[in-house]
Amino acid sequence: MIWTLVALLVVATAVAAWREPRSLSVGVLALLAGGVAVVALAGLDGLIVVLVLALLALAMFAILGGLTMRRQPGRSRVGGVAVALGAVALGYCAALEWVRAEQAEDLAGWLLVLGTPAFYVASLFVAFVGYGAVYGRVVRRWVPPVDVVIVLGAGLHGDRVSQVLASRLDRALVALGRSRSRGRDTHVICSGGQGPDETVPEAVAMARYLLGRGVDDSLVWREDRSTSTDENLRFSAEIAAEHGIEHGRFAVVTNDFHAFRAAMLMRDVGLAGYGLGASTRPRLWAAAVLREFTAVLWEQRLLHALVAVVLTGAAVVTAAAP
Incomplete structure (x- = not known):
């Protein structure tokens, strides 16, 4: 049954990409398919490991990007906040691993509940960066005329x-x-x-x-x-x-970190076509990606806040169940 769900999610991902590739929903559906496949192969413990790895990835981006922003005029305070949030996320992951190593199952369960909003944001981050990279590569390789x-x-x-x-x-x-x-x-x-x-x-x-x-x-x-x-x-x-x-068809040229979001904005204003990215210096990439992801979250902040609340509520109910 679970593999049927994986297959359905894969089909849904393909259909969504065919109908409108300039949507984060394609990356989210692909991530859901991967998450269900992980549960099928490794159970809930495997899914928890994947979620923690996603949060660690977001924490490292926050720290590296924040350090870069701290050196940029006018962004020092924002960079400091990013570094602090990244450090908190790293500390949370370390605490969760220590509690699990001590086999304090009840405490570990409630720590997971506490981290539900962060896991949700980290999952969105993986979907955004992962699908954005795939989108950019496909566009560069099979770029149609405009x-x-x-x-x-x-x-x-x-x-x-x-x-x-x-x-x-x-x-x-x-x-x-x-x-x-x-x-x-x-x-x-x-x-x-x-x-x-x-x-x-x-x-x-x-x-x-x-x-x-x-x-x-x-x-x-x-x-x-x-x-x-x-x-x-x-x-x-x-x-x-x-x-x-x-x-007509348009190609919007920007930098690689901005290409996918630019494509999303093209969709919103009714322009057919795609976003095309130019290369970015590696030392600036983490900060730039972090800013783009934050902008995407902010544009639909009410929706993401609602989903995070619902997921957290479901986690609380599950953890409190006898």
Whole structure:
């Protein structure tokens, strides 16, 4: 019976991915299938081990990402909170292992109940990072042609693109070339407004970078008003519509840590297509992934809070049962 449930969850994952791959529900369904398979193979003890490993992974990301953020202007306090939460999670895992080693089953059971919300968040984190990585790899390998490549801005050094933004533009050049080589009349939209410490809008510097690498000016459209990813997408969609592209396919180019969430936001604003990621320096990756995951949680905070409460209540009832 349990393997039938695993099979059903695998089918549900495949159907969800086919219908809308830009959804975290695909990763959650895959994680549920894996969790049920672990129970079938190793029982509840095996599932507990997997949950603890997920929490340890989240704790390490929190600590490493927090340490990176503490060195960034304006993010020191947030980084300190991340490090503290990661340390608490590590301490909880150590306490749980010590109690289990002492065979204090009742205490271990209530410790597990106490950690239910953390296990839920850690499971979502694994689903987000794991499925996001799979999504990014599939898109890079089997990238279909598009009508418009949208490049998201990422800050300037004066009037010159930063290293992060240059990596996005280089990835956009590849996507543009591939689409046009397949007979598509593909254009690129440089999307980014002007920050308080920037001498020109990001879109202007981005377009200059592309023109300097041989892209014809007629293929480059500029969106210079946006201040967020949501505005990047909405304003770029307006520009595409002005040029007669209202129901086309889009590739949104950003960094790899942001590509999946950008794809989720594309879905929300009604743009067909996919998110495409450029490489990120390893020392920045943990902090960037942590910020993206936090943003995803916050966007649906009421839903996640409700699920955590329900799961915790079910755990309490189970632990209190004679």
